[in-house]
Amino acid sequence: MGITIYNTLSREKEDFIPLNPPFVGMYVCGPTVYGDSHLGHARSYTVFDVLYRHLKWSGYKVRYVQNITDVGHLTGDTDDGSDKIAKQAVLERKEPVEIAYKYEVSYFDDMKKLNILNPDISCRATGHIIEMIEHIQALIEKGYAYVTDQNNIYFEVRKFKDYGKLSGRVLEETKSGERINIAGDKRNSEDFALWKAADNSHLMKWNSPWGVGYPGWHIECSVMSKKYIGETLDIHGGGIDNVFPHHECEIAQSEALTGKPFIRYFIHNNMLTVNGTKMGKSLGNFIILKDLFKEIEPMVLRFYILQSHYRSVLDFSKDSMNAAKVGFDRMRNSIFSLYKKTKDRKSEGTFRDVDEIFSQFIQAMDDDFNTPIAISVIYELLKLSNTELNKTDSDINKLTYISEKITIMTDDILGIQFNTIEAGVKNHEDQLISFLIEMRKQYRAEKNFKMSDTIRDSLKEMGITLKDGAAETAYTID
RNA sequence: GGCGACGUCGCCAAGUGGUAAGGCCGAGGUCUGCAAAACCUCUAUCAGCGGUUCAAAUCCGCUCGUCGCCUCCA
DSSP: OOOEEEETTTTEEEEOOOSBTTEEEEEEOOOBSSSOOBHHHHHHHHHHHHHHHHHHHTTOEEEEEEEEBOSOOBSSSSSSOOBHHHHHHHHHTSOHHHHHHHHHHHHHHHHHHTTOOOOSEEEEGGGGHHHHHHHHHHHHHTTSEEEOTTSOEEEOGGGOTTTTTTTOOOGGGGOOOTTSOOOTTOSSTTOEEEEEEOOTTOSSOBOOTTSSEEEOSSHHHHHHHHHHTOSSEEEEEEEGGGIIIIIHHHHHHHHHHHOSOSEEEEEEEOOEEETTEEOOTTTTOOOBHHHHTTTSOHHHHHHHHHTSOTTSOEEEOHHHHHHHHHHHHHHHHHHHHHHHHHTTOOOOSOOHHHHHHHHHHHHHHHBTOOHHHHHHHHHHHHHHHHHHHHSTTOOHHHHHHHHHHHHIIIIIIIOOOOHHHHHHHHSHHHHHHHHHHHHHHHHHHTTOHHHHHHHHHHHHHTTEEEEEOSSOEEEEEO
């Protein structure tokens, strides 16, 4: 039983076999740092974080590389030469480098809140200009790229016969429409820029054998992935919107140079829509994570994202978000009770019914990272746990065993953390609440319900809810 | 115009050939001094039509609808 992954290259689920097991080289397209991260980033990087975690848990030695695009891409493949970071720099009256760094910090800050692990290598495009120039030069020498009289360099797509194998596009049919202004010095409309000459007004530019300029949109990923992983990557991930042209062009410029397969498994997460429509910068329905986190806990968002499969379109709405929050809270409360009961214990032996459920979880994850099923399996296990917890003679060893499995599923693999639980269990608060519960128990025994209810109501006002079970009284903290 | 995805219970969402997971909401019940929680039970034949098959939500065709990519975008 191995892991299967849906490979965009074949459009089928395939058994996952890395080039050099147990090592896995994985590259995911990182953000362009010219603004705060949005919901789409949250989805994409949560998805790949879970993929990363599950591969590691499964025994693979993963090197996860992610770029930071701090060279502004062109806003279009035209000659106007404006780039996004430079634009933002003008807007904020800052240096482009300040903009890039500011939003890089902002990005990692948001990712941390979502409990997304840092990649093993986070690399910046601006730190690899030399390698990019070398790569471009080699492509020119091999005849795949050409320098124009304006000192722009383009990749000649027609020379690379496999162009289109990822996106399924055929050159003849992709003739650019009227919406794109073709740069005048291209040989063919489908050619894409590897390097562009910069004029004086340009803020981000570097020296090169072809004069002062800046790199094209696609080259950084080819160059950095090769440098840190190798000529063939096991996994390359990104949003489905990157399939064309970005990843198609990456394949071309990489394979043209090395003659080897660039990617073994291309993985793309589907888009996130807001109330049924695409979230777009120009559409104004943009949801910034920093704003959203004022209303909902980041962990709830993570849970919400994982409740749908990464290859499905995920529609974000307030209603579905709230439904997810209620479900999340229920899970958190159940786990809270379980952890409280079993803390500082180690299980002995195994329990067949628990193992059965646990293996269902792993199977779901192995099957192209089916997190919705994985989560439904957790609910099944929690049902088992709650039932056991409710018994007067509950099996503490079994509960401990369950809690150990739950930790693997939520913390280790799905990366869903219940921080409040741990905090609640440890400090003096717990002792105080337990003392009050004891007092209330006394009053109830004496049928002094007035006092017992006072304790319960007062605690409720503080956000502490008491829950009487058959065996004992548990509590949850909001 | 080209390429692609999707349409499953009131809502969210799995299932891709063997007879519909899970979550939210709702109804009933058990427990309980009451309340809450927990647990149990109940609620869909899968957009429509046609075809392939012993068997289809799952494969094929058509129709309708929604969305995405083709321009930076996760």
